[in-house]
């Protein structure tokens with residue numbers, strides 16, 4: 001499916017030209033001016049590095065030396081706010097993603113906090129994004145799918161009997177049904193399998209929050225508030241300045257907010273139903289961490305999938321979150337599973353492909369509007385509605401921000417309160433520091449062609465093509481990625497000595 005318009009012919013866009021400010025201009029600027037988040041936490045600047053998963057945790061979710069080194073490198077640029085990657089709230093195996101679902105993760109997370117404090121000289125406020133996600137399996141070998149995974153139901157037998165015009169299939173033994181399907185042609189499969197069974201064959205099995213026939217999905221509203229609240233308590237105990245509830249992209253909470261959420265138990269269908277669990281989670285978290293701890297939400301200004309939520313929904317949700325006392329709203333876009341590209345056999349579907357994926361992390365190959373600041377209008381609409389409703393809740397925007405002037409203009413026009421940059425900060429984590437020092441001309445500029453995202457897609461350690469091959473093999477201080485070919489961290493940078 002596509003929600004594209006006829007103007008969506010893709011062309012390569014040049015990077016926006018940058019006129020970098022002098023030190024004095026920076027000192028007077030909005031982007032580099034302080035902001036209060038929540039009741040009393042002051043961020044020294046409105047510069048912001050949003051969550052990015054770098055695939056550096058251990059397989060059982062612990063902080064590693066590589067995780068510390070990654071965040072240390074961002075901290076050296078001293079952004080106003082740095083948000084640690086999506087971190088799982090459950091204590092379940094989830095590959096090399098950070099976890100916060102048990103107290104045994106606390107010592108590692110506390111070291112992460114100490115590292116960022118030290119490397120940023122206490123200037124960077126550190127939040128952690130906390131996430132829940134549902135099961136997504138890899139696309140199976142068709143042989144295995146028919147031999148093992150596909151449940152052979154009476155409904156399937158009835159479909160076979162109808163399609164083959166042979167009543168005998170209503171009673172056919174499971175083995176025979178499996179054997180038949182393994183050899184069946186595509187038309188037969190498309191006729192007898194349900195949409196979800198076909199999807200499990202072609203893309204891999206994937207749960208939905210509206211799968212009420214599954215007891216653990218039915219139970220989500222009962223279990224998630226406590227899981228999020230406990231994770232937030234641990235974040236507070238580890239010393240983070242705040243938590244960010246991950247209500248964006250392809251994951252559980254965004255799916256509750258989605259217009260596609262058809263749950264019939266009071267947690268779906270209407271706007272009130274869809275926002276109910278996200279509000280219950282927010283309240284549970286707030287009750288656990290107290291009134292002064294920063295609790296933010298990252299959510300979608302537009303899902304960019306057919307039948308999904310649009311900016312009108314996001315505006316309405318934003319006001320509800322503000323009424324419920326959220327301390328900031330960070331607005332993202334797209335990144336849903338519904339329109340994701342078909343994965344190869346053995347790989348899992350990746351939500352940053354397809355139309356909604358390219359809206360989430362837009363590249364220079366874009367339609368006439370181009371990738372730069374493309375999502376700002378969503379943040380602006382939400383912010384306007386908040387202010388009209390009397391809420392001063394700060395709004396964070398991101399998506400294709402790569403120059404000082406872009407960020408400054410967004411703030412000047414009142415479209416957002418903080419301006420975040422993910423890939424530009426990955427390309428050059430020192431860029432805020434360089435700008436602050438009046439050395440903007442030294443910024444290594446992101447090219448927005450998504451090499452880093454390709455690594456993320458394959459769950460490989462994320463690096464940037466602008467620095468990962470800048471290797472001196474004789475330098476013992478350089479840590480290499482597990483493939484032995486890329487440096488894991490950007491080269492160090494120090495300002496040139498003043499003359």
Ligand SMILES: Cc1cc2nc3c(=O)[nH]c(=O)nc-3n(C[C@H](O)[C@H](O)[C@H](O)COP(=O)(O)O)c2cc1C
Nearest residue numbers: 050051052053085086361398399400421422423456
């Ligand atoms: C490698 C990578 C990992 C990401 N991981 C997360 C994540 O854990 N949570 C999240 O909300 N967004 C994640 N994002 C999305 C970014 O936070 C950001 O919204 C997106 O890249 C667009 O901003 P940009 O144009 O400044 O890069 C990730 C992006 C990249 C490139």
Ligand code: SF4
Nearest residue numbers: 446447450452464465
């Ligand atoms: S790999 Fe490409 S898109 Fe990613 S940060 Fe580097 S230059 Fe930007």
